[in-house]
Amino acid sequence: MTDTTAVPAEANIDSASLERLRATVRGPVLTPDDPELAVEAACFNIAVTHRPAVVVGATDESDVVEAVRFAVAERLNVRVQSTGHAAIVPITDGLLITTSRMNTVTLDPESRLATIGAGARWGAVIAAGAEYGLAPIVGSSPGVGAIGLTLGGGIGPLARSHGITSDWARSFRVVTASGDAVTASASENLELFWALRGGKGGLGIVTEMTLELAPLRTLYAGGLFFDGADDIEKALRAWGEWVQQAPDNVTTSVAIMQMPDFEMVPPPLRGHTVLHLRFAYPGDAAEGERLIAPLREAASVYIDAVAEIPYTAVGTIHNDPEQGMPTWIYGTMLTGLDHDAISAFLEHVGPSSGSPFMIAELRHLGGAMNRADADGTAVSGRDAAYLVNLITANPQTFAEAAPAAAAALVEAFGPLLAPVTNINFSGDPADPLTFARSWNEPTHERLRLARSTYDPNGVFAFGPALQG
Ligand SMILES: Cc1cc2nc3c(=O)[nH]c(=O)nc-3n(C[C@H](O)[C@H](O)[C@H](O)COP(=O)(O)OP(=O)(O)OC[C@H]3O[C@@H](n4cnc5c(N)ncnc54)[C@H](O)[C@@H]3O)c2cc1C
Secondary structure: OOOOOOOOOOOOOOHHHHHHHHHHOOOOEEOOOOOOHHHHOOOOEOOOOOOOOEEEEOOOHHHHHHHHHHHHHOOOOEEEEOOOOOOOOOOOOOEEEEOOOOOOEEEEOOOOEEEEEOOOEHHHHHHHHHOOOEEOOOOOOOOOEHHHHHHHOOOOOOHHHHOOHHHHEEEEEEEOOOOOEEEEEOOOOHHHHHHHOOOOOOOOEEEEEEEEOEEOOEEEEEEEEEEOHHHHHHHHHHHHHHHHHOOOOOEEEEEEEEOOOOOOOOOOOOOOEEEEEEEEEOOOHHHHHHHHHHHHOOOOOOEEEEEEEEHHHHHHOOOOOOOOEOOEEEEEEEOOOOHHHHHHHHHHHOOOOOOOOOEEEEEEOOOHHHHOOHHHOOOOOOOOOEEEEEEEOOHHHOOOHHHHHHHHHHHHHHHHEOOOOOHHHHOOOOOHHHHHOOOOHHHHHHHHHHHHHHOOOOOEOOOHHHOO
C-alpha cells in the first residue's frame, strides 16, 4: 500500500468557498479529514490510495460544472475517476471528480444509440443493448468504465471484426476548463470530437457519451487452455502461424497465465501456468468451429471453453478479474510477429522463464482497426499488428522485477517493436517517456493544440507538462 500520511491537506483552500461548493453540488464534497474520502476515491488498483485536497462525488453535469469552476477559482488542478482501472500513481493534490453516481445508460433501439453516463461501466451498456440484440464494442472487461476506455480508443475482443470502441462514439458532452458544458460531435466542436476519440486526457470532463451499438446477439467465442511447457509452446507457435492468414472477422489473443495457488482460482487452473488462447467470431457456430479447428488441433487442449455464447457473456472471453487487485501493467505494440519473436516471448515470459507476470498477452490487431480513417480520430497504435500486455499483481515486483523483465522483453522484440503504444495500455501518462510513446508526433502536435484550446491553463492534470 502507498503511504499517504504525509500528504498536505486542503490548507490553502478558502473554507467559505468550500462551504459554498458543498451547498451547491448535490453529491458529497470531501476533504482528507473526511473518513468517507478513502471509499469515494478507491481504485480498482488497490495498490494505489488517492488523497487529493478535495473530492467531489458528482451526480450530474451541473455538479461537474460547479466542481471545475471551484477548482479554477482555488487554483486546484482537476482529475476525474470512474472505476480507478487506470490508477497507477496516487493523487495527492488538486480536486478529484468521481463519476460513479452518473451511471445511467439509456438506449434508443431504432437509432442504435446508447447514451452513457460518465460513471457507467461496460457491463451496464452490454445489459441495456442485449434486450434489443445490440452490442457495444467493448474492451476485455465489463467492469472497466465506458468513458475512460473510449477516450483512449478501446481495443477489445472484437477489435478485428468491429474496430476500435471510439470509432462507434457519436458525441460527447464535455465540461471544459472554462466551466462550460459543450457538445463535441461530427457537427459541433469537431476538433474536440477528434481529440476525445483517443486523446484520453487534458481536454475536459466528459459527462455523457453517445455510442452507436452494433446489431449482434451471439458470438462463437471463449478460450482454449493449454497446460504444460510442451503444449504451451506448440499452441503458441501454431497460433503465431495461424494469425498470419486469419480472416479479418476473427479476433484472437494468447496469454501465458501463471495462475496463483489461491482458493479463488478454479481448481483446474489453480497453481498452473497455462496458455489461454482467446477466440471471438461474430458469426454462426458452424463457421466458427471450422475457423478454430487448426487451433484446437495445435496441441492437447486442457480446457475447451469455446462455444456459442450470448453477447452478454463477452467478458468471459478474457475472463479479467472483477475484484480490485494490486496491478502493475506495461503495454507495447509490435509491427509483426515471427518465429524469433515467439521464441523471445517464451524465453522471457514462458513457463520456465521465472517471469514476474501473472498475465503476459499478445493480442492480434488489424482488420477493421486498420480500415478506419486514421486521421479521423486521435487513436494511437491503430496500425500496429500486435499488442503486448504484461500484468503483475505482486506489489513486491512493481518497483524492480516487473519493469526489468518488461524492458528485457521489449529489447528482445528488437525491430518488430512499433514506435507508439495505445494510451490505454502504455502506462502512466505523467511519465515523460510513456507520454511520448503514446502518440506519433503529428497526433501529439494536434492534441497539444486541442488541449491548449479547451484547457489553455492546464487545469486538467494530464501528461508530464501539466503536472503541478
Ligand atoms: C482489467 C483491465 C482490463 C482492460 N482491458 C482493456 C481493453 O480490453 N481494451 C482497452 O482499450 N483498454 C483496456 N484496459 C485499459 C482501460 O481502458 C483504461 O485503464 C481506462 O482508462 C479505464 O477507464 P476507467 O474509467 O475504468 O478507469 P479510471 O481509472 O476511473 O479512469 C481512467 C482515466 O480515464 C479518463 N476518464 C475517465 N472518466 C472520464 C471522464 N468522465 N471524463 C474525462 N476523462 C475521463 C481519465 O484520464 C482517467 O484518469 C483495461 C484495464 C484493466 C485494468
